[in-house]
Amino acid sequence: MTALSIPTTALADGTPFPLIGFGTSSVKGADGCRAIAQALRSGYRLLDTAAQYGNEAAVGQAVRDSGVDPDEVLVTTKIAGGDQGREAAREGYLASLRRLGLERTALVLIHWPNPSRGLALETWRTLIDLKEEGLTAHIGVSNFRPEQVMELIDATGVAPEVNQIQLSPALPRREAVAFHRERGIVTEAWGPLGGREGLAEQFALRKVAAKHGVSTAQVSLRWAIDQNIVVIPKSSDPDRQISNATLEGVQLDDADRELLASLDLGEDAAWDSREHEEW
Ligand SMILES: NC(=O)c1ccc[n+]([C@@H]2O[C@H](COP(=O)([O-])OP(=O)(O)OC[C@H]3O[C@@H](n4cnc5c(N)ncnc54)[C@H](OP(=O)(O)O)[C@@H]3O)[C@@H](O)[C@H]2O)c1
Secondary structure, X not given: OOOOOOOEEEOOOOOEEXXXXXXXXXXXXXXXXXXXXXXXXXXXXXXXXXXHHOOHHHHHHHHHHHOOOHHHOXXXXXXXXXXXXXXXXXXXXXXXXXXXXXXXXXEEEEOOOOOOOOOHHHHHHHHHHHHHOOOEEEEEEEOOOHHHHHHHHHHHOOOOOEEEEEOEOOEOOHHHHHHHHHHOOEEEEEOOOOHHHOHHHOXXXXXXXXXXXXXXXXXXXXXXXXXXXXXXXXXXXXXXHXXXXXXXXXXXXXXXXXXXXXXXXXXXXXXXXXXXXXX
């Protein structure tokens, strides 16, 4: 019996997918392992990691330590920039599985497109194979702009099931979200609390939170899941972990949404994957 009741959306094939998952970037080592196991015991079932985070072993250990049925836990990992390419992506992914101690993941993403390498398409072909071989249940991308997603679709006929992008009320990414919706791609938000943009200090957000007697984090997360966008907030604090996934009582109205729209910093404020690369 879990304390949290997490709503779901659906992937293109109809598979239910949690609208609220747990981010693990910088959650490392024994302390990180405890924080992740705590999140699972509280009721989170979707964990977001990446080869690049250097914490896949801690994520796998947390799944085993949590006492939660491992079949209920959905682990997402990501192919690191240095592992892009037809064979390298397979080797990189198999190394991720070994570190996680899993035979398969729920979802694997290409972490960044890294256009200067020109290997995203070959990497995508490998992800398609990995899914066909049953080594991952679902495949997707992260930080891909619509035209970068279209290159993959045009070449392979296979659309990513998820695109994980930087998104919060400070960066609503409306064009990308609309594009994903048209193509049946689930949008997943990283940095959903907008810490890099100083979102929590913004008057408009604080006003909406005060009106409803909830935290600014809860308003940002509710605003996203109301649009069927998956959020993966990270917190090392057990109370914040629970409040970030307790959004049933947070009901935003049109006036709130109008106020939140004023927080949009514009597309140019988001990290631009035509230039920003992570290897
Ligand atoms: N695909 C990509 O390129 C990419 C890039 C960045 C991140 N990600 C993924 O997205 C996840 C989330 O993004 P993120 O970690 O950058 O940012 P985030 O989840 O938006 O924010 C995390 C920060 O907010 C604090 N926090 C969490 N809940 C809070 C609350 N209720 N009230 C006040 N502060 C709160 C956390 O501190 P405490 O721990 O002290 O609570 C932490 O400092 C990452 O963990 C990672 O899995 C992916």
